[in-house]
Amino acid sequence: MSNKLCRRAIETQLSAWAAARAPALQVAFENVPFTPPAGAYLRGFLLPARTSSQDLAGAHREYSGVYQVSVVAPLNAGPGAAEGIADELATLFPLNQRIAVPGLTLQIVTPVTAAQGAPDSVSFIVPVSFEYRADTI
Incomplete structure (x- = not known):
């Protein structure tokens, strides 16, 4: 249930930043139609961990996991552009930042x-990730 809210919190912030960035970046989200542009873009993935509970009454829920943003850049242009975007993402999602949406604070x-960048047949991809946690009662 709250994995949906975790996704909303992270992806709302990511989308707003990507659209406001100069130049703007398109973001491909899971199970949403997307046509890759000629230049750099992002792909977002929510990788939830198992939901847990830390109280005897069973009212508490801990939602945690990893959010990965794959920075996809043109092939054979060096790693610099993708690594620069990765640095920007580190500024966008600093350690201990709290992101609130109605019903949840993550x-x-x-x-x-x-992580190490790697080429595929048409792009150079740098995976960027962080762990998140949200508690509800």
């Missing part, structure tokens, strides 16, 4: 980390 619980 917290970023690890620093944003960029």
Whole structure:
């Protein structure tokens, strides 16, 4: 249930930033039609962990997981542009930031980390991720 709210909190912030950025970046979200542009763009993925409860009454729920943003850049242009966008994402989602949406407040619980970039047949992709947690009672 609240995985949906976790997704909404993160993706609302990501979408607003990407649209306001100069140049703007398009974001491909899960199970949403998307036509990749010629330049760089982002792909967002919510990877929820198992929901847990820390009270004997069973009222508490802990929603946690990883949010991954794949920075997709043109192939054979070097890693600099994708790594620069990864740095911007680290500023957008700082450690301990709280993001509120109606019904839920989510917290970023690890620093944003960029993994090794890798090419596919047409792009160079840098996976960027952070862990989040939200508690409800």
